[in-house]
Amino acid sequence: MPKQMTVYLKFDQCVLVKQCRVLLADVASVYGTDPVMRQKIGALELYRFPKEQKEKKIFSVMKVIEIIGAAYPEIEVNPVGEPDFIVEYKPEKQKKFAKPLEWCKTGFVALSVFFGSAFTIVTFNKDASVEEIFPMIYRLTEGAERKGPGELEIAYSIGLPLGIILFFNHFLRKKIDSDPTPLQVQMRQYEKDVNSTIIENASREGKIEDV
Numbered sequence: 758m759p760k761q762m763t764v765y766l767k768f769d770q771c772v773l774v775k776q777c778r779v780l781l782a783d784v785a786s787v788y789g790t791d792p793v794m795r796q797k798i799g800a801l802e803l804y805r806f807p808k809e810q811k812e813k814k815i816f817s818v819m820k821v822i823e824i825i826g827a828a829y830p831e832i833e834v835n836p837v838g839e840p841d842f843i844v845e846y847k848p849e850k851q852k853k854f855a856k857p858l859e860w861c862k863t864g865f866v867a868l869s870v871f872f873g874s875a876f877t878i879v880t881f882n883k884d885a886s887v888e889e890i891f892p893m894i895y896r897l898t899e900g901a902e903r904k905g906p907g908e909l910e911i912a913y914s915i916g917l918p919l920g921i922i923l924f925f926n927h928f929l930r931k932k933i934d935s936d937p938t939p940l941q942v943q944m945r946q947y948e949k950d951v952n953s954t955i956i957e958n959a960s961r962e963g964k965i966e967d968v
Contacts, residue, residue: 772844818840
């Protein structure tokens with residue numbers, strides 16, 4: 758009787774692949790004491806997308822265990838991580854205008870963020886009555902009206918963009934420190950929520966590849 762060997766598989770919630778033939782090594786990190794067996798398990802085929810177009814497929818870890826068990830019955834599989842995961846297929850072949858379209862989308866988002874932020878700052882200043890507060894502070898501290906911008910306006914104009922840069926931890930293409938920016942945190946949280954919703958909907962509709 759062959760000696761039983763334990764293999765550990767770590768799954769992420771969502772995996773992006775660019776080849777229609779999906780192997781276990783493409784969707785999971787395989788660990789075991791035998792490197793040859795690890796390579797063999799990683800080379801097992803999980804799924805083959807039938808069309809050269811973007812598609813998402815949801816799998817259960819039990820399906821992976823079934824595939825490994827059918828090929829190598831002596832292997833004991835211990836999954837680690839997500840019980841269900843998404844395989845997103847995006848073919849390497851791109852459309853002719855894919856790159857220009859990507860630049861157009863980026864430019865549109867940048868302009869929307871720029872003008873949207875400017876509008877938000879203006880409306881905030883209006884709601885907070887900044888143009889009335891500063892003259893009132895001058896009257897209380899100096900006892901007279903101040904003509905033209907003073908120290909408060911200059912400090913406010915410098916501090917506002919500086920505070921935004923420090924808060925978002927990003928200036929041009931450089932980060933101030935190694936911590937993720939608030940925008941990155943929100944994007945990762947949004948991505949996690951979207952993936953969880955896709956998996957839950959597929960589970961309710963019975964569209965998960967399971968045993």
